[in-house]
Amino acid sequence: xxxxxxFDVGYVLVDYTWKYKFREFGYDGEGIQRLAAGIxxxxxxxxxxxxxxxxxxxxxxxxxxxxxxxxxxxxxxPVLTWFFDDPASWxxxxxxxxxAIAPLKEKGYGVFLLSNYPDRLWQLHVAAQPFxxxxxxxxxxxxxxxxxxxxxxxxxxxxxxxxxxxxxxxLDDRRDNTLAAESLGMQTLTLDSPDARRRAVETLAVLPxxxxxxxVDWIETADLLLAKGRLSDWRGMYExxxxxxxxxxYMLWSVTTSEPDAIxxxxxxxxxxxxxxxxxxxxxxxxxxxxxxxxxxxxxxTCSEASIALGPAFVRRGYGKQIVQAxxxxxxxxxxxxxxxxxxxxxxxxxxALAASLGFQPxxxxxxxxxxxxxxxxxxxxxxxx
Numbered sequence: 001x002x003x004x005x006x007f008d009v010g011y012v013l014v015d016y017t018w019k020y021k022f023r024e025f026g027y028d029g030e031g032i033q034r035l036a037a038g039i040x041x042x043x044x045x046x047x048x049x050x051x052x053x054x055x056x057x058x059x060x061x062x063x064x065x066x067x068x069x070x071x072x073x074x075x076x077x078p079v080l081t082w083f084f085d086d087p088a089s090w091x092x093x094x095x096x097x098x099x100a101i102a103p104l105k106e107k108g109y110g111v112f113l114l115s116n117y118p119d120r121l122w123q124l125h126v127a128a129q130p131f132x133x134x135x136x137x138x139x140x141x142x143x144x145x146x147x148x149x150x151x152x153x154x155x156x157x158x159x160x161x162x163x164x165x166x167x168x169x170x171l172d173d174r175r176d177n178t179l180a181a182e183s184l185g186m187q188t189l190t191l192d193s194p195d196a197r198r199r200a201v202e203t204l205a206v207l208p209x210x211x212x213x214x215x216v217d218w219i220e221t222a223d224l225l226l227a228k229g230r231l232s233d234w235r236g237m238y239e240x241x242x243x244x245x246x247x248x249x250y251m252l253w254s255v256t257t258s259e260p261d262a263i264x265x266x267x268x269x270x271x272x273x274x275x276x277x278x279x280x281x282x283x284x285x286x287x288x289x290x291x292x293x294x295x296x297x298x299x300x301x302t303c304s305e306a307s308i309a310l311g312p313a314f315v316r317r318g319y320g321k322q323i324v325q326a327x328x329x330x331x332x333x334x335x336x337x338x339x340x341x342x343x344x345x346x347x348x349x350x351x352x353a354l355a356a357s358l359g360f361q362p363x364x365x366x367x368x369x370x371x372x373x374x375x376x377x378x379x380x381x382x383x384x385x386x
Contacts, residue, residue, distance in 0.1 A: 002187065002207065003214050004163050005104055008148075008172040009115040012191055013098050014125055018083055018090040025079040038073055039083070056116045058142035065118075091125040096197070097171070098131040100204045105134055108213030113138035114157050114170070116147035136216050137161045144285070148172070149180035158184070159287060160225060161218070171200055219279065219330055221322035226279035226293055229269050233280060236289040237269075238262035240311035247309055250348040254372055277330075278306055281323065283314075290314040295327045303331035304341035320354050332386040339383050346378035355382045 007013055022032045040052050051068060054060040066084045070077055083090070101111050113135055117126065119142040126132055139157040141147030148154070158165055165185035172178050178188035189200045219226040229237075241247055242256035242265060256262050269292075273279065278294025291310035295303050305327055310319055324342065331337040342360050344351035355362075360382035368379050 001167060002109075002169045003167040003210060004110040004112060004169070005204065006112045006114050006157065006168055006170040006181075006186070007097070007101075008170075008174075008177065009113055009117060009126055011094075011173040012171055013094055013113075013131065014129070015092050015094050016090055017092060021082065021090060022079055025082075027079070035073070035076060035079070039069055039080075053116075053147070055118045056141045056147055057145050058119060059145060062118070062120050087121055088124040091121075093129055093131070096201050097204075098129070100201065101131050101134045104204060104207070107207060108210035109207070110137075110161075110163070110214035110216070111135045112157060112161065112163075113140070114148070114154065115139075116141040118142050136214075137218075137220065148174075148177045151180055151184065154181055154184055154186075160284065162227070219326045220284070221326050223284055223317075224319060224322055224326075225282045225284045225287070226323070226326065227282060228273050229266060229280040229289070229292075231263070231266055231270065233289045234263045234266035235259075237266060237280065237292075240288065240290050240313065241292070241309060244312050246312050250345045250351070251307065251309060252370075252372075276306065281310065281319070291319075291323075293323045293327065295331055297331075297335050297337070298341065300336075301338045302341060303327075303335050303337040303339075305343070315350070320351075321358065324354065324358060328384065328386060338386055340386055342382045342384070344380055344382070346380055352380065358384065360384045 010016070019032050019036075022035065027035065041050070051060060051065060055062075055065045062084075066080075069084075070080055073080060104111055111134065113126075113132075115122075115126075115138070117140050122140055122142060137157075137160065139153065139160065141153070144153060144156055146153050157163065158168075166187075168181075168186045170178060170181040170186045170188045171191060172181070172188070173191045175190050175192060178190045181188050189196070189203065191197045191200055217228055238256060238259065242262060245255050248255050256265055269280075273294075276294060277296060279292065280289045281291035281293055282289050291308070291314065293308040294306040296306045297303050305324065308320065308323055310323075328340045331340050342355050344355060346352075346365075361384070362380050362382050364381040366379045366381070367376055369375075370377055
């Protein structure tokens with residue numbers, strides 16, 4: 001049964017009009033083909049294939065691609081300069097499929113993007129489009145440093161968002177890409193002709209409403225994924241977080257000292273997370289569990305963080321700021337909260353600095369007892385208007 005729709009982007013959700021502009025510059029069909037081969041690879045300038053793939057995969061900068069192509073085609077500098085200087089102007093939305101996303105979401109389907117795309121062009125062509133705000137997750141080549149049809153690229157999407165391949169329908173304009181998806185068990189539609197595209201639009205339109213909508217039970221940031229823990233995470237949490245006294249220092253929990261205790265703790269964590277808006281924190285690319293975080297609703301207008309911790313090897317990377325900002329967004333969009341509360345012990349200077357950097361203002365100080373050691377400590381509470 002299909003529960004998730006995965007879209008390629010180029011020639012599926014967006015189209016490109018640069019060829020028409022090339023004609024305005026005076027190029028005929030042969031000239032356009034020559035330049036296309038030079039920019040994207042294949043044919044006349046075969047070496048460019050590796051260059052643009054490296055660009056897609058985030059291994060070559062915008063400046064390097066531009067300089068290399070202009071060096072190889074100096075007589076075509078005017079049109080190539082336009083191509084690189086104004087890329088937003090040569091991308092258009094393909095509304096027949098882009099406008100199918102909202103109805104799919106209303107029917108309960110998960111919607112994801114899986115695309116080979118360079119960073120700058122992704123921000124201009126895709127991230128700025130209204131349909132992008134509707135998708136549940138994405139795996140893009142520039143961020144992963146690999147792309148289709150590499151099977152690792154597809155597996156990264158499946159593993160990150162915990163999708164069953166058999167429940168996924170993948171749409172792409174290239175047969176080699178859909179063949180790769182099929183080898184992993186996905187259903188596919190190859191949009192390699194106008195008729196195939198029309199059939200795809202019709203297929204999506206008649207998909208039934210799901211009796212149980214696909215939940216989006218994760219929070220995503222630039223580098224992190226906050227998701228519900230699984231029993232297999234016990235070792236990562238034990239090694240990265242729970243066994244470290246420095247992580248527990250300003251918390252209310254004690255260090256876990258053995259593997260059996262870590263397994264039992266993971267079981268308790270899973271039960272707790274099933275009833276609360278709390279998560280493990282994973283590095284998005286490695287999927288290593290490196291901490292935990294969550295939030296709770298205090299009243300109709302107020303949410304609070306529900307304890308945030310990162311293992312000592314993962315601090316000072318900007319992860320704490322990403323977590324707090326993500327929790328604030330969730331408080332505002334899911335709970336419609338107007339205020340977010342953040343707490344830090346007076347001696348926890350790193351947490352206090354984080355609160356200040358995000359614009360939180362202290363409003364309350366309270367003396368509490370640390371029951372682990374019988375010591376008193378001062379808790380400072382901060383608030384931020386959302």
